[in-house]
Amino acid sequence: MNRRALWLIGALIVALSGALGVYLYLKATPYQAVVDHGPSPAAQANPYLAAEMFLRSHGITVGHAESLAVLPEIDPRRHTLLLFNDRSKMTPRQVDQVLNWARAGGRLVFVAEALWDEKTGQSNDLLLDRVQLHQSLSKDLKDPPPDADDDPWPNLTKLYLEDEDAPAYAGFDTAFHLDDPKNLAQAWANSARATHMMQLPYGVGTITVVTDADLWKTPAIARHDNAWLLWYLSADTAVTLLYNTEHDGLLTLLWRYFPQAIVALLALIGLWLWHVGVRHGPVQAPAPSGRRQLMEHLRASADFILRHNGQQTLLQALQQDVLRRARHRHPGFDQLNVAEQWLALSRLTRQPTRAISQALSPAPKRRLSSAEFCRQVAHLQALRNSL
Incomplete structure (x- = not known):
């Protein structure tokens, strides 16, 4: 093949490539796509991250802690403490510490964690027992309100405020009910059949007890008036949020991410124990049973x-x-x-x-x-x- 034929073939390839490019350019339509990668690591680590961001957007200073060790450093005046963590291991001394903080002027909001036991006269929630409120199952209530069946939103909790024609609606878990046998509460919020939030004065501070805090987690905080209710409970104060921050232990993390290495290590340890346990030299024969006179x-x-x-x-x-x-x-x-x-x-x-x-x-x-x-x-x- 001579040089002229090679030039013709090359020109033809270039022309075809150019024509294909022009065709694709005319036919291609640019578009934008949003790829959802799921919650960020910060949101996965903190279920109340959206609540913190909402409060900050309304001018409230928000911090969060992992234990009550920070309580002595928090000035109770114009401060709200949100106890959303697991309190099953809370000691009587810690209960006194929290209540003294609220009595000095702090706002305390916590979740009732245990049901009232009529036989023992207590629950497994030391803090709830100290404020003399009881929690029970809504299905166990004997006398529901007479107008419960007429409520158009029976599963929503309604909070009525002064000078407001319509109530605020919150999405509390309606499976639980709060009772105030001593008539200590000055405000409360009910669904069609049960009470899910109570607020009572305590010294110069206030204590608010709720049946659950899941309505303030992501994404439930965006529903109904859940976000507004959290702002209402902590308005004009700084906020410290305590939530369950239990982390997996070292052994759990090692087994989750390095199971093969752990199995190999255990096998090596077993082989080493077998090696050091082997007798050196011939095995001694058992002594004859009739050797003694x-x-x-x-x-x-x-x-x-x-x-x-x-x-x-x-x-x-x-x-x-x-x-x-x-x-x-x-x-x-x-x-x-x-x-x-x-x-x-x-x-x-x-x-x-x-x-x-x-x-x-x-x-x-x-x-x-x-x-x-x-x-x-x-x-x-x-x-x-x-x-």
Whole structure:
């Protein structure tokens, strides 16, 4: 192929490419697309992030904490504390600390966490019991309001304010109900059948108890008047938000992200334990069961009894053996008195009465010397062998 043909082919390719580009340019229509990547890491870590942003947009200073350790640093005057965290491990001392803070002028808002137990006269929520409010299940209420069936929004909680024609609507969980047996509350908010928020004065401060705080989480805070209600409870104050910030432990995180490494580490530890536990050298054969003589067993048994029970036990055993043989050789031996028994033994064994009395006398309380003990045993054995 000559050079001219190559030039023609190249020009044709360039022309076709240009024509294709012009066609695509005329036919292509630009557009914008929004890709939802889900909640940001900050929103996933803080379920009340939208609530914080809403309050800040209305000029309220908002901070959040993970424990009550920050409470001494918070001035109760013109400050609101939102307790939305888990309080199951709250101590009586911490309850006193929080209530003293509210009594000094703070606004306290917390979630009732436990149901009232009529039998025990308490609930498992120390803070709720201290403010003398009770929480129960709405389905257990015996006398619902007579106009409950006429409510067009029975599942919404209504808060009525002075100089307002219409109430504010909030999306509390209607499964729970708050009761005020002491008539301490000065304001409350109800759904068609139950009460879900109560506010009572406490010292120079106020305490607001709600059945749940899920209405202020993302995205529920954007519904109804949920956001406005949170602003209403904390208006003209700074806000500190405490919420459940329990994190996974180190072992849980390691198992979640490095399971293969943990399994390999456990396998290595197991192999190492197996290695260090292996015997070095040949295994010793078990000793034969019949290697000892009868006398060795008897001597070992006697040594054991001597160590644990003392000399008197051995001497008494020999004395009883002598008396048992005497009863066998001499009918009516047990009916004789001690002197007559010694005379009978003297005739049977041809031993002097003095030796018999020494051998059968009760063993002394004191420990005998080895020579005395051996002499006493020898006397008893001689008597026994003579019978």
